[in-house]
Amino acid sequence: MQLNRNFLRLKNSYLFSAVAERTAAYRKAHPERRLIRLSIGDVTRPLAPAVVAAMKRAADEMGRSETFRGYAPSGTRMGYPSLLGTIVESYARKGVALGEEDVFISDGAKSDCGNLSDLFSADNTVLIPDPVYPAYLDTNVMAGRRIVFADGTEENGFLPMPKRDVRADLIYLCSPNNPTGAAYTREELKVWVDYALENDAVILYDAAYEFFIGEEAFARSIYQVEGAKQCAIELCSYSKTAGFTGVRCGYTVVPRELVREGVSLNRLWERRQAAKFNGVSYVTQMGAAAVFTEEGERQIGEAIAYYRENAALISDVLARLGIPFTGGKNSPYIWMKCPQGMDSWTFFDYLLNNANVVGTPGSGFGRNGEGYFRLTAFGTHEDTAEAMQRIAKLLEA
Numbered sequence: 001m002q003l004n005r006n007f008l009r010l011k012n013s014y015l016f017s018a019v020a021e022r023t024a025a026y027r028k029a030h031p032e033r034r035l036i037r038l039s040i041g042d043v044t045r046p047l048a049p050a051v052v053a054a055m056k057r058a059a060d061e062m063g064r065s066e067t068f069r070g071y072a073p074s075g076t077r078m079g080y081p082s083l084l085g086t087i088v089e090s091y092a093r094k095g096v097a098l099g100e101e102d103v104f105i106s107d108g109a110k111s112d113c114g115n116l117s118d119l120f121s122a123d124n125t126v127l128i129p130d131p132v133y134p135a136y137l138d139t140n141v142m143a144g145r146r147i148v149f150a151d152g153t154e155e156n157g158f159l160p161m162p163k164r165d166v167r168a169d170l171i172y173l174c175s176p177n178n179p180t181g182a183a184y185t186r187e188e189l190k191v192w193v194d195y196a197l198e199n200d201a202v203i204l205y206d207a208a209y210e211f212f213i214g215e216e217a218f219a220r221s222i223y224q225v226e227g228a229k230q231c232a233i234e235l236c237s238y239s240k241t242a243g244f245t246g247v248r249c250g251y252t253v254v255p256r257e258l259v260r261e262g263v264s265l266n267r268l269w270e271r272r273q274a275a276k277f278n279g280v281s282y283v284t285q286m287g288a289a290a291v292f293t294e295e296g297e298r299q300i301g302e303a304i305a306y307y308r309e310n311a312a313l314i315s316d317v318l319a320r321l322g323i324p325f326t327g328g329k330n331s332p333y334i335w336m337k338c339p340q341g342m343d344s345w346t347f348f349d350y351l352l353n354n355a356n357v358v359g360t361p362g363s364g365f366g367r368n369g370e371g372y373f374r375l376t377a378f379g380t381h382e383d384t385a386e387a388m389q390r391i392a393k394l395l396e397a
């Protein structure tokens, strides 16, 4: 017996546990102070009424022998046609023509971020932006792949572009980005698509936050860019779009046009899923099918607008204080530069101790995150406003 020794090369994912530990220690020492968390990466608004009603109806169906359902239908990639139909229509509204065969229902974007790498050789080189959502790095370290980083810095607005002298087979892109909130324009994504096509590479495009994009110049889907169907797989999620972090549903698009070594990746992914996955519950899928209806979109739009108002409030205060930041416009994340040259953890402690506000140190998202700090718009209006008042008071002083 031999272990997969790649696991021993993983760095301890200590970011969120360290944030929780330091916060708990402070709370214990100062029980009288009210801490405000602008570190929340989870949603806080409840599910839309249309989603709840659809899930209740589906649960009732499951309780009657005439309408009970077991495993999801085979031959439809484990998606119920009513859900697949709403996804295809939502793409059509973005100007993207897909067929239901291109769409695979998942239990959220995180699983497929790593699972998709089953399709590719361990000998491939993977390009990962830095800073970024840590799951891409961890899953590829586990698989033993060679990893190269694309540096996101203040100079490039945390939107790294391809370098001609760097060869990569698999490319992760996250737009809008977690943690920097920076989003690629369609024009910028076209450069990545051209690079992938020239290098025979495949882009794994994480669009978990696409619903936060409000400006036409930015891509809501990589397939809004010509040529992307020949080189990109897109990961989508109902988590941040519709508050499904605890419900679990997403979808992955593997276009039939995507072919490597003469093999359809769509067929390969179908085969992989049939062997290793048994689908998402009927009740969950019916809830998800209510999201992209007229009523559902109006209701989830209210939650997104709520978070957007928080993001605008945070951005306004930082702009007034003259602190450089990215995000906040097409994203729930605001990525600020730590003032006075503080490193990420020093600023964390400074804010915790002097303003009783908790954020997330940027250094936890990669080497280029050092000296930066992530604030999120997922809290309540009241807490966000008070936290920003406290931050302004502290930093102005």
Ligand code: PLP
Pocket: 041, 107, 108, 109, 110, 111, 133, 174, 177, 178, 206, 208, 236, 237, 238, 239, 245, 249, 250
């Ligand atoms: N991708 C990014 C960039 C994320 O930030 C997150 C969650 O925070 C996920 C994927 C995970 O999404 P899901 O809940 O659909 O697994």
